[in-house]
Amino acid sequence: MAVARALASPHEDAALSIRPARAEDIAAVSELDAAITGLAKPAYWRDLFERYGTRRQDQRFFLVAESDGEFLGFAIGEIRAWEFGAPPCGWLFAIDVKPDARLTGVGTALFHALCERFRAAGIDKLRTMLARDNHLMLSFFRSQGMMAGPSIQLEMALDDP
Template sequence: MIYNQSKLEVHFRPAEPNDLEQIVKLDKQVSGIEKGDYWMERFTQLHGGLGGHIFIAEKQNAESSDLLGFIVGEVRAWEFGSRPCGWIFALAVDPEYRIQGIGEKLFKEISSVFKENGATSVRTMVARKDQLNMSFFRAQGMMGGPFIELEKAI
């Protein structure tokens, strides 16, 4: 799918193995943490037919394409009695291209696929202090759900 964002032509598509290097680079830029091994493992799992999805947003030019953002998730079911739902566990948009609807369109793309796969809701987890992502997901219509995260240091 292609959207023209005020002279910025953005193409949205499922990620391919040759996108992994750019995904790792953007994730490090946004999170400040190098997680190459993690992304290699996740990419292998998600592309191994286990129901996961990775979508990217890219800016294309004559020589190459530049990754502007990505979203990662999967449909899960029956964990603690939960009906099938889509789980988003990663979202990143290049800071230079934020506030242009890229994250929103990535969210819509993955939500549509979740629905096709039987999900009736979308979930994610956001750190309490992460106002950027909290605001983004709330703007997409998300709110507190029926579950409470519990945690214990070990």
Template sequence: MTKTTVETAIRPMTLQDLDAIFLIDRKIRAMGKAITYANLTTERIFTIKKNISYLAKPISYVDLITGDVSELLACGLVAEIEGHVRGFILGKVSHVAEPGTKVGEIVILGVHPDFQRLGIATKLVQAICERFHAAGVRHVRIGLDERDKELISFFEQMGFGVGHRIDYGKTLT
């Protein structure tokens, strides 16, 4: 693939896209580039059952989903190039503070390593922001790991900035 913009179709995510999405996620992780999403895999987001026998080969990951994924699919988009899923974005709409105040949250974004830097992630973020706006959302956020300079730079170029929330954590033993 040459490093230029390619003809990309953005469309709503369906259950049939999950195998391609999981493959993309695994390829990104294999490269060691999943800093922000190190502990947040697509398999975890979609609640994939892991305790199947190694001899039992599912036809698709869809067969292993244990929860309701309708909310995830409602704010999920994929990027197709020549009929193949090459990128994805998952989001959700949350209600915060006052009743009726909606915030769009980008949960995870991924582009197949062979198709990065072709404008696919930009199109996915623009498309989910348009979808959020149509749903009455006026603010979109994403949690990023401060060490993930590449992803921080990307979202800053997309017009995102540091918010007012500080993430505190505690490890329970």
């Protein structure tokens, strides 16, 4: 899963556009992820594009931000229904912005574009999940208006006695 990192203020660059990802974007997506995580996983991103960029397009959204043809970042979300008993809601599970394009509103634009697609599909709730020590992304999501949801994530080590 890509880790979201964008921190942004409302974008004022008229050239910024958000559109569905195309197959030719995946190299840039993979490269951005590799630059940030230090781990190249091109096959994973190609598979993700196949699943989220080409199928069930009314429920899955793989978006790309670009300015004057330059790739700036991406976001992926999906409508999931009745997972853990929850009514249909939009899940944002990846958002990433090129380091030199951060703090310019690209992350915010991607976030809003994803919200718009969920709204258009009749969804009224957005969810995401991230590590609680990921202060940067937690701050970004909170600055967009997100608050703690009704679920609590639990886990256990299976090698515990």
